[in-house]
Amino acid sequence: MAFLEQPRAIPDGQFTSTVYGYIRDSQFDDAIGVLRQQLEERPDSRAALSLLGHCYFQTGQFELASQMYDQLVRCYPDNEAYRLHLAHALHKAGLYAEASEAAARASGPGERVERDAATLQFAIAYDRGDLPACRRLLDAAPPDDPDALANTGCLLYREGEYAAAAKKFDDATHALGRLPQLLYAAAVCHYRLRAYGPALRLVAEIVDAGAREHPELGVGSASEGAAAPPGSPRAAPRSVGNSQALRDTALVEALNLKAAVEVALGNPGGAAEALADMPPSALAGMGSDPAGGFRRLNHLLGLASFPPEAFPNLLLLYASPAHRFLDLAADVMADNPALVHSLLTRELAEFLSALVARASAPDEAFARLDALAAGHVSALRSLTKRLQDARVSRDSEAIRAALERYDDALARYTPVLMAMASIPWERGSWSAVERLLRQSAEFCGDCDAWRLNMAHALFMQARGGRGTGALADAWLIEERYADAVRHYQPLVVRAADSLLALPAIVLANLCVCYVMTSQNEEAEELMRRVEAAEEEADGPGGGGQASAPRLHLAIINLGNYEFGVSRVLKSLEPLQSKLSTDTWFYAKRVLLALAEGLAKHTVALRDAAWEEVGAFLAAAEAAGARVPAAFAGGGGAGDAEGRSVGEEARALRGLLARLAERRY
Known part of the structure; x- marks a missing residue:
């Protein structure tokens, strides 16, 4: 094959071999550049049109490929191969109606053309979701x-x-x-x-x-990089296009x-290893690069053909507690009603709609989730009865099938339940969360998500517990902490060999629960295990990286620091009866140590903790107006003996207010 005019960059007599060499070596972009120049010089060149169509198709530019083949069909209407290529390119471009019409026009003297056309018609009908048409085509095959x-x-x-x-x-x-x-x-x-x-x-x-x-393609090269010397960064996967x-x-x-x-x-580690050779990974990278993950998922939705799972995955991630982009989820659903209808089950669409409504109408969202949960509970009870019948009849196959269906139903119910529980949680109604979760203990009692959220609800009740009397209050608080231990502990025991895979807040809360139930040795042992796990992960053979700091022990210590301050303040309630020169001496030492840590930026407090300390000092200022800050002749430095607790509380409140202004 030869062209009339050859680009200057290619030596005379080597044009054809150069172009086919590009195609042979998959250098399609280079071939496209040369062929486009040739097509500009000779728009009716059959060779240029055919090769450009092939190169465009290979590079995923299906609409451009269809334009080349359409021109070839017009110029050479008797060539059925061009019609099939046109239909194939239109199909890949997502132009199903045009592709079906082009495939229907393909006919030829041999059975091969008819079979290829029928196979393509099946693929088009399959991608359109027209299953009856698929069945008719198969019956005619x-x-x-x-x-x-x-x-x-x-x-x-x-x-x-x-x-x-x-x-x-x-x-x-x-x-x-x-x-x-x-x-x-x-x-x-x-x-x-x-x-x-x-x-x-x-x-x-x-x-x-x-x-x-x-x-x-370098399959395995990235995973082999996982065995590089400890501390050295894993090489980024090489893109092969x-x-x-x-x-x-x-x-x-x-x-x-x-x-x-x-x-x-x-085995999430095995999943990450499997994807190491295949960048970019939208879902696998959500933990470290959520913006990149969302960008990739949106890119997939913009393609003519994309994995159907991409649409529900994007919506679920937008609405997840980790991200809470509820407005974006609502916009995507409103902008793509056809995809909502075709790619979401009715149950999933209702669940997502309820999650989206949670931001503006939490009560309405709770009612919608409650209706969904009722349907799930009914299905679970029915499956429980079926499982019991299968066990009575000793039908192992029926037992296996019933267990699988029960597990599937439970996996669909659990997110609905947790979404319901999140509504009273966000309102600070921990007891309502506990009541809601206990109602589902029959089905979810062995689920990690249920145990975790029940433990959180009990822990928060204990931290903010209030009763009608001091003794009853103390007893109820200790009961809540003990109950939280019973729910946190199985999670930690099951993760004994991979403590760092647990959320740090679980370990921190369990340590607090141990302390509050007089199990100090267990708390110390857990902290030692976490410290050892961090040292092992960062040391030789642990695969640690300097860019991935281990924060579990730091979070546990900070959490216990904040908790300790809170417990000191609560121990003085009510101030009218418990605030004295003695108790103030110990309380102010804690607050001064807190101020020093804040000034050195070695301690960080949440907004709720700042408010709690400020409220305590304001109350101490009022209650301690006539309480001396030091005993007369007690050896205090300076003029402390002449000051009251109220004056020192006011001075401390001013100091902490200045430190609070420097936070940002």
Whole structure:
């Protein structure tokens, strides 16, 4: 093939070999630059149009590819291959109606063209969600068509028949070979069936084949970097671009599926390892780079074709307690009603709508969540009865199926319950949170999320507990702390080998509970274990990095410091009967130490703690107006003997007010 005029950058007589060399080496951008220049000089060049269409398609520029093939179809209407290429490009560009029309016009003397056109029509109908049309196309397919086996598997998967779909994909691999896409499809079916072993074996086969046949993709290079010397930063994964070779290997899909399996097995470290070779990872990076994660998810939604999970994931992350971008979630749902209808289940759409309403109408949101929870509870009771019947009949298969359905139902109910509990929590009604959670103990009592939030509710009640009498109050407070220990402790025991994986606030609160229930040795032992875990993580062989400081022990110490100050102040209530020269002597030493720490920026207080200290000093100023700050002849320095507790409290309040102004 030769062109009339050749660009100056390419030597005479080497134009064709240079262009095909670019394409052979996947340097499609270089080829596009040369071919576009040639097309400007000769707009009707069949070779330039054909090669540009191919290069645009390979680089994911499907609309531009469709323009090239459309021009070729107009110039060469008898070439059915161009019609199929046009339909394929339109399909990839998300122009389903135009793609279906172009595929319908493709016909030829051989069966191959008709089969390719029918397969493409199936893919278009499948992506549009037109399952009846998919079924009609499969019924019309020849019985010996191997593509129909794979397409039948796809349809069965969409209909939720995962076991039958896996069988069809297995049959297709016997007819077409162990193609990565077929292996991945079968692996997804096994994942849906919770058969994680077969799923991981198929994923391993895909990854091994991709690494062996395409070493240029560097699969495993990033994970091997995890074994670098301790303290050295892990090398960033090398981008290989969105090449056709990468798409053909199904490596991205396989490694994402492996990460999903690891998450399901409770191994987040394994999930991160699986994604190490596949940047950028929107979900995996949400903890360290939420802005980047949101940007990537929004980018996916802007594509003509995107993973259907991206839309609900984006909404759930926007509405999650960690981010609370409720306005953004509302905007996305309002701007994409078609996606809400097609990609969200009715239950999930109602749940998200209730979360969004929580910001402006919490009572309405609570009522909507309560209605959702009632439906979940009814389903859980029904499944409990089915599970009991299966156990009575000793039907192991029925027991397994009932347990799976029960676990799924419980996983859907728990977020609704926690969203309900968050509404009284935000109002500071800890007892209401406890009552709500206790109502669900029948179903959720063994769930970590339930235990954690119940422990938090009990802990907050103990910290702010009030009773009708001092003795009853002290007894109730200690009971709340002891009950909180019973809920915190199992979480810590299960994480004995990975304490730093727990939120630091869990460890800090448990230490406080130990102290308040006279279990000081347990508190000290827990702090020693946390310190040892941090030293091990940062030391040789721990994989620690200077850029990832360990803050658990610091948070525990700071939390206990703030708690200790609070307990000293509460111990003097009521001030009218407990404030004296003796008690003030010890209380002011604590407050002076606090002021020194604040001045040196070695201590930080939350706003609530500042308010508590300020309120205490204001009350002490009034109650101590006639209480001497020091005993006469007690050896105090300066003129302390002439001052009252009220005067010293006022001076301390002024000092802390100045320190508070310097916080920001």
